[in-house]
Amino acid sequence: MTARQKDEKIRCDACPVMCYIAEGKSGACDRYANDDGKIVRLDPLTILDRRLAAGDQVKPFLGAGWDGGFDQSDQMFVTAVGAGTTYPDYKPAPFIISREIEGVDFVTVVTEAIFSYCGVKVKIDTDRHLGKEGAIVRCNGEAVGLMITSEYGSQMLSLGGVDHLTGGSKQEGRTTCDTLTRMCNREAVELTIDDGATVTVQAGEAPIVNGVAEKRMRVGCGSATIGMFASQWKGLVDEVVVVDDHITGVVSEHQAGKVINWPETGIKIKGRRSTPGRYFQVAEPGLGWGGTDIQDPLTILGDWSPKKGARPGLTLLMVSTTGDQFAYFELDEELQPQAKPLPQTLRPSVDLITENCEPALCTVLFMGGAGGSLRAGATKNPVKLTRSVQAQHTAVSCGGVPAYVWPGGGITIMLDVLNLPDNAFGYVPTPALVAPLEFTVSRADYLELGGHDSAIRSIAEAVETGSEYGANSQLIAPGANSLLTRDDDDG
Ligand code: SF4
Known part of the structure; x- marks a missing residue:
């Protein structure tokens, strides 16, 4: 040179x-x-090999030096991780692989897709209040998404999307792209929520809320907790209140108490009564008991009514939906609750609530629109690919992980990033995300939908010759990403 x-x-x-x-x-x-003098893809093409066990080492190889055999090609799946791209989309995908599965010839079209329309849906298992529905979620001060509807025991974020990637300032687009890429690659990302908490999110790990790692996902709402454990409290305590930001439960009034003849206690809960023993809005949302802002549970109680059963000596257990917070009281002569140590007889019931909580985790689902120009890399007639996907004749996967395809028009996919190989996602500074994408269809259907038949190769040929972006490859076991491997080691 x-x-x-x-x-x-x-x-x-x-x-x-x-x-x-x-x-x-x-x-x-x-x-x-x-x-x-040649443009090459720096990461190797990743091939899943079902003959390998999850703990096996990654096996890197160059096409020419490979002597591992491809006689069992039905055990191998060429993912798009490291494959390169169809961009600017007039050309066939970098790899269009044929392989026989149970006597049927299948074709997998393999490409790294550039997603301008994409984002993540994040589920954070915590009761602690992160922010109001609709609140802006930021990373490094830039708006990257918003809080959406809470789910059962979890709070949800919707991050990214084309408006944040392209519709705001240049910095907003860059930050959004970087945030999504890191989250999809299972890195920890710190997010702040307007008028809410700071939360560190990492797929498959516990959320960290305002610097404190969340341990447990609640057992259920306050009403459900009463329903599950009412009979275990009968005879041990006169009243139980399960404090919850959404539905606080009161055993003496709840149907679960009524059916076991739980006596009235004259308790009064501040809050909006929904149905017997179920109260909404007992306090403001916050980081205290049961996702409320309270540190002292007695603040949700009104005056006790002697006419309805209140009496000196009446005992009361107040507990949160994870069992993390609990307190025990006895009414004094003035019917004022006085704190007492939790009796040993009640300890198992509090422990049972805790035992029934699952570990709190963050879940990150990638969601993107694969119905654009990349389809030309698969077929000369793009809408036929869309129809084939919608008719479930063509399966869609990302890095070998089957994707959920939304009903309706287009090819809108969603999948859990936890299952993908390491560093499966990339970005381009347009800004947009790059994600591996594979379409698998029978060869007969592929030709029917106008596929690039002259570009079809066997796995052996593909590995031998590579693509226009080079011929580095690696074999990994399905599910052998570092997070899963590390979990295996832990356990
Ligand atoms: S940013 Fe785009 S053009 Fe630049 S190296 Fe990456 S893929 Fe190529």
Whole structure:
């Protein structure tokens, strides 16, 4: 190579940014580089090999040096991780692989797709109040999404989307793209919620709310907790209140207490009574008992009524929906609750609430629209691919993980990032995410929908010759990402 050639930059056309890259350097996304005057994909093509066990080492190889055999190609799946792209989409996907599964010839179209329309849905298992529905979620001060409807024991975020990627300032788009990429690659990301909490989210790990790791997901709402455990409290205590920001339960009034003849106690709960023994809005949402803002549970009680059963010596257990907080009281002569140590007889019931809580986790689902121009990399008639996916003749996966395809128009997919190989996601500075995408269809159907038949290759051929972006490959076991492997080691 001459000195002049060495200085010459070459253009990468794997995304609209069109970086000019000098010899030995990588482009703006760090995924492509100039290697001796050729644009190459830096990460190896990842092939899942079901013959490997999850704990096995990754097996890197170059096509020409591979002697592991492809005789069992039904056990191998070429993912799009490291495959390269169809961009600018007029050309067939980098890998269109044929393999026989149970006597039927299948084709898998493999490409790394650039998603301008994408985001993540995040489920955070915690009772602690993170923010109001609709509140803006930020990363490094930039708006990247919002709080959406709470689910049972979890709070939900919707992050990303084309409005944040392209519709705001340049910095908002960049920050959103970076946040999504890191979350999809299972990194920990700190988010702040307007007028709410700071939460560190990492797929498969416990959320950290205002610096405190959440341990448990609640056993259920306050009403459900009463329903589950009422009979275990009967005879041990006169009243039980399960404090919950959504539905606080009171055993003496609740139907679960009525059916076991629980006597009235004359208790009064401040809050909006929904049905007997079930109260909404006993306090403001917060980081205290049961997702409320209270530290002292007695603040949700009104005056006790002697006419309805209140009497000196009456005992009361107040407990949160995780069992993390509990307190025991006896009414004095003035019918004022006085704190007492929790009797040993009640300890097992509090422990049972805790035991019934599952570990609190963060779940990150990638969601993206795969119905755009990348379809041209699979077929000359893109709408036929869409229809084939909708008719479930074509399966969609990302990094070998089957994707949920939303009903209705387009190819809108969703999947749990926890199951993908490591670093499966990338980005381009347009800004947009890059995600692995595979379409698998019978060969007969593929040809019927106008597939690129002349580009179909066997796995052996594909590994041998690679793509226009090089021929590095690696074999991994399905589900062998570092997080899963590490969990295996732990347990
Ligand atoms: S950002 Fe990456 S994919 Fe896009 S042109 Fe530059 S190196 Fe190529």
